Amino acid sequence: MIVAVLLGIVTGYGVGQSMASDVARGRALTMKEYVANFDEYRNKLMGNGSPLWAAVVAGVFMVLAAVAVYELLVWVVDKVLAALDRRRVRTDQPGTPPPW
Secondary structure: OOOHHHHHHHHHHHHHHHHHHHHHHHHHHOHHHHHHOOOHHHHHHHOOOHHHHHHHHHHHHHHHHHHHHHHHHHHHHHHHHHHHHHHHOOOOOOOOOOOO
């Protein structure tokens, strides 16, 4: 849960920064500049020469990498929380010890 929240915060921040950058570029773009580069924008959109199978393979690797990073972060958070818990338990407790 902790890792999911942290990943959500980081991803949300990144998406927000990207959107803010796009808005700033859009405000600075004039109609004359857009029309002058229309062919370049059009060719960029149509120039995707990668086949479908390559996109599928890339997608599979991206999902595997995302799951691996998530599992690594969960493992690290688990170790940190376990270390914090051990430190708390090892301290001397006030009062008399239990009879057993």
